[in-house]
Amino acid sequence: MDTSRERDRPAPPATAPAIATDGLTKRFGRLTAVSELSLEVRPGEVVGFLGPNGAGKTTTIRLLLGFLRPSSGSASILGDLPSGDSHLRRRIGYLPGDFRIDPAMTGDELFSWFGALRGGVNRRRVGELVRRLDLDPSRPFGQLSKGNRQKIGLVQAFQHDPDVLILDEPSTGLDPLIQREFLELVREAAERDVAVLFSSHVLPEVERVAARIAIIRAGHLVAMATVDELLDRARHRLELRFAGPVSPALFAGAPGVVEAEARDITATIAVDGAVGPAMEAALRGPGLLRVRSAGDDLEELFAALYGPGKEAG
């Protein structure tokens, strides 16, 4: 994959995290929306923040921006409490999950207004973003399609070249071309040492830009790993072709093999984690001719992590 090189690039170790939560907990009455959540995003790093709807992603983001106060633990951006100095927010770009503005307001009006609030409008940057996202900024928000509304949200999040980007389900409603351009904007930001927290409920879009993935379920962080580490833990499907007829019993007792089927000379197996033991078992079969990977099933890993009752380490 073309992004694997970037993904493997280690984050600079000496820099302090731009976004950090430590034991962050938020309770609403008896409901615990976020529980003991600790995660860090360093400058230049894109962290994918994944979880099913209602897992606590948006609550975490609202805690980071200071809209909610933690019940315990802490959240900080650029070393400061979000509820403290409001000038800090000049360095934050934020796209809410449900981006809405006054329906009568045009994109241009919003960009000028927010520019003024942030200490001046960068017209050149706004113009570039508008062009790259193919947005008509002169039309009132209320007359725009879902995708075009989202583009206004993206421009206002990027227009002041912030040091921290917090994006809540940012590509909602974007068509594939614009989505690619948007991911390019995220990549460029990371190259300029911007810290990006990118929330989503689906993996593929995040996988293309994120160095690390944080997975949250029912308010708990259930995994924090690079995409490759997640792949190592994912379920692999392998198709094995032998010189002679083969039986599923060949794989009985091989560690990690969770499914085995055989038809004539072809066996199909599913392996969780390392495939070594399964291959050793296959070598005892009637002449292994070929191994074909049916792909890494990250979606299945996510199903397992998201699913009820199964805790992943």
Place this chain on the structure above:
Amino acid sequence: MLAVLRQVIRRRRLGTLWWSLGLIGFAALLAVAYPTVRGNRALDQTFAGLPPGVQAALGLDPGSGLTSPVGYLNSQYFANILPALFLVFAIGLAAWSIAGDEAGGTLELLLANPVSRGRVAAERAGALVALLAVLTAVSAATLVLLDPVVGLDKGLAGDRVVAATVASALLALTFAAVAFCVGASTGRRSLALAVSATLAVAGYVIEGLAAQAPGLRPIRAASPWHWALGSAPLRHGLTWESWLLPLAVSLALFVLGAAVFARRDLR
């Protein structure tokens, strides 16, 4: 400077224009209708025969009949219609200022910018005062300009019309401050509307009933209706307490609402 305040004014300018035209139209209608009422003794006698409580509720006082300029404008405008119009405008805007914007999902986006919650509250309250001041000026100017044309200036100086208009605006500002305070501290727009509108209607009823029921007078003393209208500003102009009390109470409510807003979770 004041980018939050200016945004409210930009957003509300068309609505404020329509409100202004409505106020001008109503004041003009009132003025044009006066010559048909003036000198109609039968009307005066009819109303003089009503119970004092009803007369008070209509804005009539013993000193001026319905057909005199003071009695006419007070009973047809300053004691009911104008405060009601100002109240609807100001309470609606105040309930939107924090709670309505919050419920609409647009307040958080603003607060992700480098502006403090205190600044947003202060500038939104400032915008409310500014827009209410525009309506006050438009309404007062219309009557001051039209009164001499129709003879409503006999025994009624222009500054008294201004004083009565300002009194109505201050009354509306006080209940708007209630709506602002409730909305800013709870984030609930409907609660803000309900509390402030209930208090405003209750105050109006008490003000009318207290003329007959002396037992209600201690309650009436705490009512913005009484602060604004009790001293008959159309006849006597504004007294100290008729502008200082509403301003002080409004300011306290705005500050309280902003202080709670700065510390609570957004909804």
